[in-house]
Amino acid sequence: MVKVLGVGYGVVGKRVADAVALQDDMEVCGVVDVAPTSLVAVANERKFPLYGTSPEAIAQMRKNGLKVEGTFSDILKDADIVVDTAPTGVTAKNVLLYEEARKPFIINGGEKHETTGFSFSSLANYREAVGIKKTRIVSCNTTAICRVLVALKSAGVMDDVYVNIVRRGADPVKTSSGPINAIIPVLGGFSHHAPDVKTVMPDIRISSAAVKVSSTLSHIHILKVTYKSPINKTALVEAFEKTPRIILVSGEKGITSNAHVLELFRDKLRPRNDMxxxxxxxxxxxxxxxxxxxIYCVHMEAIAVPENVDAIRAMLGIEKNPAIAISKTDKAMGLYQENANYDKL
Amino acid sequence: MVKVLGVGYGVVGKRVADAVALQDDMEVCGVVDVAPTSLVAVANERKFPLYGTSPEAIAQMRKNGLKVEGTFSDILKDADIVVDTAPTGVTAKNVLLYEEARKPFIINGGEKHETTGFSFSSLANYREAVGIKKTRIVSCNTTAICRVLVALKSAGVMDDVYVNIVRRGADPVKTSSGPINAIIPVLGGFSHHAPDVKTVMPDIRISSAAVKVSSTLSHIHILKVTYKSPINKTALVEAFEKTPRIILVSGEKGITSNAHVLELFRDKLRPRNDMxxxxxxxxxxxxxxxxxxxIYCVHMEAIAVPENVDAIRAMLGIEKNPAIAISKTDKAMGLYQENANYDKL
Known part of the structure; x- marks a missing residue:
């Protein structure tokens, strides 16, 4: 059993911990956080050994009733690999600790490609990640675009891609963030998403633009693709059906907004209504x-969680074949699609 | 096994069906709906026999891939009791069918007290519901107020209660409803909540006012209570701790908004993040x-679901003792509180 240490028990960290706990070849040896909150206390309910970042943090956590095992440095030495989901800035400092302790590590979306020199998105470049010591899982938006591009590529030879990202204003609990009632354009050139996609899929011609809106539910992307020869809808629908981790929904069947998409995943009893x-x-x-x-919907809190699990298997060389690794993750988490072509990955 | 028919598979209906399915003395013999949507299709995933309201509805549902067993009237005759969560107006017509078929039935929040002549809220009046043939489960807001009043009553002799209700604008999927960015006062006299509470607890002196805001997460109530003699906070906290179906949260522990409350219940992996x-x-x-x-938080989609289960047991005389009935519901659903005084109900 590979011992995975989760550093950060926030939006992504808590989800990755749950996903790791579902796998039969890895376990959560600990989660590290600093906040003495009822949300971090959930780690105790899950029986994840909880560690604090400093004696002061631990004292405050214990004062608020959290059970804390010790400090970050106590547990780091026991870990086989670290998944860091701490805020940017904190992660930058943590990376030095992982390097010093010679621990393989994964960082997440908001971080820079240069920090690890490799950016990971399972469907696109699993094979290249086998055996590497550090990687960055690309952001929720980039993860979604990479998956869609993998599907689009399977339908024909693409010439150009352009994607508009309508970003949610903030995650649900980030109540200090706006906008409450405005649409905020991302200014100063193309948005960072297209260059970010190129860290994973360098050969795609792609550009992007983004606006931020008053929703906490999900992002929405509006994507335009031009092929080198005529394409038809049936081919595209089939490409999406055959690609893992992509599903089709329909307004005709009542799924008319991102609220309806998320409601469907509440009804399916997904943990935390994660899509x-x-x-x-x-x-x-x-x-x-x-x-x-x-047009497609991206659940920003959840989408890159399976990619974190895949990256652990790739980096530690547990499984070199992406089809086996990705379908294993999907089966354990409950998103395996019978009709998808895992073997083509 | 008591056969429960759910009429309406919307916000409340789907939750009641799941809650009934968790009990060991009742089962869902069918759910009835009219919408050919992916959300209603979830009834198929749950293996609830699905019925349509008319041949036309059934044809459309089948066209969209839903598995439908037959019509409302086919299944009504098999049911021991009906839980109706259809929209007001539809329920009014349905009630005539239940009366004609001599089936005990439960209607929900939005309906009038006069339709059944009895309004139910478990902690307050379970005993009075034993053996009755029809009841109305009071609304989410009234359910919350009744529970809080039961707790407040246990702490001293109340003189007067006043509650401000800050209502969510709409349920998450009701995307045609506002407000997006306004606060809408409820006008034309006191709000209906206080009179509604009196249908359950006639002896309480209570008044209420309400505004509607731009949130889809929950209602918030701000309640003021005056006792006939001085009270202290410790007594109130203890009263809340000892009352089933009430929990305490704290801003000091990071639960600083209704978004944080709901996030806590996502993290606890409650189905649909229901509180x-x-x-x-x-x-x-x-x-x-x-x-x-x-100040307290009321999850409008979920709060009255346990009360629906309790009402079934009371009406059919399965269990006459509220302590046994209510703790049984809570254990089956997963909200049983070890430290609460079920025996005092």
Whole structure:
């Protein structure tokens, strides 16, 4: 059993811990946080050994009733690999500790590609990650775009991709953030998403732009793809059906907003109503000659969680074959798709 | 096994069906709906036999891939009791069918007290519901107020209660409803909540007012109670701790908004992140002489679900003792509180 240490028990960290705990070849040896909150106390309910970042943090956590085993440095030496989901800045300092302790580590979305020199997205570049010592899981938005591009690539030879990202204002509990009632354009050139995709899929011609809106539920992407020859909707729908971690929803069947998408995953009793898949509206797919446009929903809190699990297996060389690794993760977490072509990855 | 028919598979209906399915003395013999949507299709995933309201509805549901067993009238005759959560207006017509078929039935919040002549809230009046043929489960807001009043009553002799209700704008998927960015006062006299409480607890002196805001997460109540003699905070905290279906949360422990309350219940892996309890902010409780003020969070989608299960047991005479019935429901659903005084109900 590989011992995974989770550093950060926030939006992504708590989800990765749960996902790791579901696998039969790895376990959570500890989670590290600093906040003496009822949300971090959930780690105790899950029986994850909880560690504090400093004696002061631990004292405050214990004062608020949290059970804390010790400090970050106590547990780091026991870990086989670290998944860091701490805030940027904190992660930058943590990385030095992991390097010093010679521990393989994973950092997440908000961090820079240069920090690890490798950016990971399972469907696109699992094989390249086998045996590496450090990686960055790309952000929720980039993870979604990479998955969609893998599907789009399987349907024909792409010429150009352009994606508009309508970002949620903040995660649900980030109540100090706005906007309450405004649309905020991302200014100063193209948005960072297209260059971020290129850290994973360097050969794609892609550009992007983004706005931030008053929703805490999910991002929405509006993507335009141009192929080198005419394409048809059936081919695209089939490509999406055959690609793991992508699902189709439809307005005709009552899924008319991101609220409805998330409600569907509440009803499916997903933990925390998490949607790990990209949900593409089948009736948003419009095609004319070489060009297609589509709209999809990205659950920012959850989408990159399976990729964290895959990265652990790749980096430690537990499984070199992406089809086996990815389907194993999906089966353990409950998002395996019978009709998807895992073998083509 | 008592056969429960759910009429309406929307916000409340789907939750009641899940709650009934968890009990060892009742089962879901069917759920009835009209919508050919992916959300209603979840009834198929749950293996609840699904029925349509008309041949036309059934045809459309089947066209969209839903498995439908037959019509409402087919299954009504097999049911021992009906829980109706259909929209007001539809329920009014349905009630005539239940009366004609001589089936005991439960209607929910939005309906009028006069339709059944009895309004039910478990902690307050379970005993009176034993053996009755029809009842109304009071609304989410009234359910919350009744529970809080039961606790407040146990701490001293109340003189007067006043509650401000800050209502969520709409349930998450009701995307046609506002407000997006306004606060809407309820006009034309006191709000209906206080009179509604009196249908359950006629002896309480209570008044209420309400505003509607731009949130889809929960209601928030701000309640002021005056006792006939001085009260202290410790007595109130203890009363809340000892009352089933009430929990305490705290801003000091990081639960600083309704978003944080709901996040806690996502992290606890409650189905659909449902909070069946009333969550009172311990650090909102302010006391001066005879008067106390407190703030609490009401998850409108979920709070009255346990009451529906209790009502089935009361009406059919399965269990006459509220302590046994209510703790049985709570154990089966997973909200049983070890430290609460079920025996005092």
């Amino acid at each position: 790990w898949e990209v949900a593409i509206w089948e009736d948003s797919i419009s095609v004319e000659e070489n060009t297609a446009v589509l | 069946w309890e009333v969550a009172i902010w311990e650090d909102s409780i302010s006391v001066e002489e005879n008067t106390a003020v407190l």
